Amino acid sequence: MPETPRHNAQTAQPAQNDRELTFAQAIREALAEEMRRDPTVCIMGEDVAEAGTPFKVLSGLLEEFGKQRVLDTPISEAGFTGLAVGAAMTGMRPVVDIMFGDFVTLTMDQMVNQAAKIHYMSGGKWKVPMVMRTTMGATRRSAAQHSQSLHAWFCHVPGLKVVLPSTPYDAKGLLKAAIRDQNPVVFFEDKMMYKLKGTVPADDYTVPLGVADIKRVGEDITLIATSSMVQVALGAATMLDEIGISAEVVDPRTMWPLDEKTLIESAKKTSRAIVLDEGYERYGVTAELASVIATGAFYDLDAPVKRMGAMHVPIPFSPPLEDVTVPTEQTVFEAARAMCGR
Amino acid sequence: MTTAAQPREAPEKVGLWLRMYRQMAAIRQFEAQVDELYTRALMPGLAHLYIGEEAVAVGVCEALERTDYITSTHRGHGHCLAKGASPDRMFAELLGKKAGYCKGKGGSMHIADPATGNLGANAIVCGSAGIATGAAFSARCLGTGQVSVCFFGEGALGQGVLYEEMNLAQLFKLPVIYVCENNLYTEYTHYSETTAGDILMRATAFGLEAASVDGQDVLAVNGMAQRFVDRARHGDGPSFLLCNTYRYHGHHVGDINREYYRSKQEELKWKTERDPIANFGKWLIEQKLADVAALERVQAELESEMKRAVDFAVAAPYPTVDEVGEDVYA
Numbered sequence: 001m002p003e004t005p006r007h008n009a010q011t012a013q014p015a016q017n018d019r020e021l022t023f024a025q026a027i028r029e030a031l032a033e034e035m036r037r038d039p040t041v042c043i044m045g046e047d048v049a050e051a052g053t054p055f056k057v058l059s060g061l062l063e064e065f066g067k068q069r070v071l072d073t074p075i076s077e078a079g080f081t082g083l084a085v086g087a088a089m090t091g092m093r094p095v096v097d098i099m100f101g102d103f104v105t106l107t108m109d110q111m112v113n114q115a116a117k118i119h120y121m122s123g124g125k126w127k128v129p130m131v132m133r134t135t136m137g138a139t140r141r142s143a144a145q146h147s148q149s150l151h152a153w154f155c156h157v158p159g160l161k162v163v164l165p166s167t168p169y170d171a172k173g174l175l176k177a178a179i180r181d182q183n184p185v186v187f188f189e190d191k192m193m194y195k196l197k198g199t200v201p202a203d204d205y206t207v208p209l210g211v212a213d214i215k216r217v218g219e220d221i222t223l224i225a226t227s228s229m230v231q232v233a234l235g236a237a238t239m240l241d242e243i244g245i246s247a248e249v250v251d252p253r254t255m256w257p258l259d260e261k262t263l264i265e266s267a268k269k270t271s272r273a274i275v276l277d278e279g280y281e282r283y284g285v286t287a288e289l290a291s292v293i294a295t296g297a298f299y300d301l302d303a304p305v306k307r308m309g310a311m312h313v314p315i316p317f318s319p320p321l322e323d324v325t326v327p328t329e330q331t332v333f334e335a336a337r338a339m340c341g342r
Numbered sequence: 343m344t345t346a347a348q349p350r351e352a353p354e355k356v357g358l359w360l361r362m363y364r365q366m367a368a369i370r371q372f373e374a375q376v377d378e379l380y381t382r383a384l385m386p387g388l389a390h391l392y393i394g395e396e397a398v399a400v401g402v403c404e405a406l407e408r409t410d411y412i413t414s415t416h417r418g419h420g421h422c423l424a425k426g427a428s429p430d431r432m433f434a435e436l437l438g439k440k441a442g443y444c445k446g447k448g449g450s451m452h453i454a455d456p457a458t459g460n461l462g463a464n465a466i467v468c469g470s471a472g473i474a475t476g477a478a479f480s481a482r483c484l485g486t487g488q489v490s491v492c493f494f495g496e497g498a499l500g501q502g503v504l505y506e507e508m509n510l511a512q513l514f515k516l517p518v519i520y521v522c523e524n525n526l527y528t529e530y531t532h533y534s535e536t537t538a539g540d541i542l543m544r545a546t547a548f549g550l551e552a553a554s555v556d557g558q559d560v561l562a563v564n565g566m567a568q569r570f571v572d573r574a575r576h577g578d579g580p581s582f583l584l585c586n587t588y589r590y591h592g593h594h595v596g597d598i599n600r601e602y603y604r605s606k607q608e609e610l611k612w613k614t615e616r617d618p619i620a621n622f623g624k625w626l627i628e629q630k631l632a633d634v635a636a637l638e639r640v641q642a643e644l645e646s647e648m649k650r651a652v653d654f655a656v657a658a659p660y661p662t663v664d665e666v667g668e669d670v671y672a
Contacts, residue, residue: 042483068483074513079506082472083479086490089461090411090480109503113466114473122454122462123445124669158670182672 017202024057024194026168027133030175031058031095033204035065038093041179044071044080045097053097055135055194077106081132085115085184088130093179098134100146101188104153107132115184116159128184131175136164137190137228137278138315138326147315147322149227149279154186155255155288161185161209162255166230168198170253173207181209190228190278210257214266218248221272221336224263224289225251229276235329236336245340255285263289264296271302272339276327281309303339308332356631362404362560363626364640366396366619369420371641371648372429373591376419376436376450380595384656386438389450392420394590397618398523399424401563402491402583405571411459411477411490413470416451417523417589418463421493426458429648433655440665441658447669459488468494468501471520475507478518478580489517489574497528499537499544508548508580517574519567520545520582523557525589530603545582557587558618588612 021029035041043061045053049072052059062070073080077098084094098104104111115128136149154162161183165171171189178185215230216237225233230251237247250266252259267273273293275286286307293305308327316322373393379385392399395417403412403424414421422432427443435442436450443453454462461477464470474492481488498504499522511518528536545552551573555562563585570581590613592600600609626632 040484071514074506074509076506076510078503079472079475079510082503082507083476083510084472086413086461086473086476087479087483088476089473090477091484092476092480094476109466109469110472114464114469118454118462119672120669121444121448121452123443123447124672125444125454125456126462127672129672161671 018199019202020197021168021200022194023168023171023189023196023198024055026172026198026200027057027175027189028059028061029200030172030179032061032064034176034179035061035069040091041093041095042069042071043095043097044073044084046073046075046099048072048097054099055191057194058097077103078110081107081110082114084130085110085118085128088128088184089118089126093129095131095133095179098132101134101136101150102145102148104132104134104150111154111160111184111186112157116157119183120159127182129182131178131185131187133187133189135191136188137192138310139322140192141317141319141322143317144314149188149310151186151188151255152279152284155285159184161257163187163209163253164227164255165189165253166193166215166225166227166251168196168200170207170213170251172200173205174209174253177206177209180206185209188227193228193231196231207253209254210259212250212252212259212262214248214262215251216247216249218246218270220246220270220340221274222248222250222266222270223274223276223332223336224293225249225276226255226285227278229278229327232327232329232332233276236332239329239333240336243337243342245336245342247336252289258292260292260296263293267293267297267305268300271300273297273301274306274308274332274335274339276308276332278326279309280312281307282312284309306335306339308335358404359561359626359631362400362564363619363622363632363637364644365400365404365424366560366622367641368429368644369396369399369423370619371644372419372423372432375433375648375652377591377595379436379652385436387449388594388596389419389436390417390594391591392417394612394618395523395525395557395587396420397560397563397622398521398557398585398587399493401560402493402521402567404564405567406459406489406491409459410488411461411474411481413461413474413492414453414463415470415493415495416463416465416467417495418451418453418493422453422455422460422463425460427453427455427460429651430654433651434658437655437658438660439655439658440661441655445665445669446661468498468504470494471498471501471504471507475511475516475518478511478516479514481517482514487575489519489571491519491521493521493523495528496522496524496533496537496541498522499541500528505544505548508545508550508582511580512548512550515577515579517577518580519570519574520550520580522582522584523587524584525587527589527593527603529593530597532603541584542582550580550582552582552584554584554586557585558616558621560618560622588616
């Protein structure tokens, strides 16, 4: 793991150029800066140009960069993802936009059998520097085919990198790093976080892939959380604070490469860990992270590592049903309290 | 043999024609050695031989520049050789040796070579349609003037992604040529059992320029390929070239008893009446561009070249086990 100083949300001092941006604005700024810096960066996807995506994340990019670099495609996820693989091999740095994370299923051959393997199969000769941006996250009342968090699928494939930003600051820095990376990177944005505001420097900065961030320092229990679950964990930590439990919140930021060291160190310090992720709990990201901690911090743990992910059901439409499928501040608070014996 | 060209029209093409003969013969001899390596149990795994289809790869690749791109298939040795790969490093790859094009990590179905514009053979049927189209996209964006050729068998006509790519290529006016090698059999099933309607109309429906040629006639293939390459290079967009050909051997080297899906008489008829190398050799002699002795000399030279290449590969070392984790990430 590279020894890079990490951005610590607790200790970082606001700089002069910091502004409040939404998560969506941070994504857009990262893309615009990289497109200005590197003429080979281009965006392709459904309704990315004039529409700027249904989430308006890309608004304004067409006006600045034109139709040659912001390309509306047909509804052909496999087609334009495959095209991006070939373009990445031959001198471009495409960023493909898969509107809903559920649609990644349509790109699987292009990502799993092509993009992920080309560097290895060619003995290191061809590279595939592309980014797939897509969304994740339930509770938007969008039902089973527009609500899944399928990032674990990509984590399972050697050759891919997988990024799950949780703040506007991280979103900008990680996306810029992903675009500059020499490998295929899958970048998951929780669509419920697009309006989340946070401090983002106007400067050119990157957040290196493979460096976790401690979002809140604590002593009694570690909450390892990804993407929107970081906000849930922070909310739960505030609730825990009120009953005298000090929770540390650690955000791995990238699922692969994975900063195992920071996860293990935090668990060793607090002796208790809960892993939170919005993907399916069964065979999911939480299983891998829990295993890393259970193995690395075994002698320091006071309790088995607990996992909290999505229920093993297709995401239902009806609000009361949907809301119980994913961890909430309340359920995390209760689980943490029980683990601490309160 | 009927051909698309006549020597008196273009005497400067004699060099090209002789080279095409040599290239086709090289592919056949290469593949004969592969079969031999399999039979002698010197080659791990299987290989899909290109014997019978040589005129397609050579006719198309001779219309390309070295810097132009190709993508290939599981039956890809012919494309790689026709684009300029050298037999010794190909054999080394087939044997899983470090000296192979992919350091032994790819094998028969994944030979890739940036130096000759070979984006890689692909073992997913139609798996490279996106890659070839994307390479054409880069060529257009970067203004390099390169064109891209996507080779695939008629089995790929069943994959939806092919039509997504042709649609994109036409919308973006990309310099890509989709070359469909119809060798009649998708693995062990005649293509008529798997392919509805008209093949060319699948391409013309998207507005692609499309043509069908005798894939056993290297001059016919080359002539049409040259036309499509020129078109692509001049910014006139994608095209689709259907080459009607025949696979002499089985789906792979282990597919020996084939009578449940095709007769020996059928195979014999193609081999004796439609052989691309024999017929082209005959034509060269008829046109007094070569004599029997000259063609025999070519064959003899290739035979010793292929034997040397095999010896090189057999003697080459395997990669060391600590290389297994290298090249996963760039």
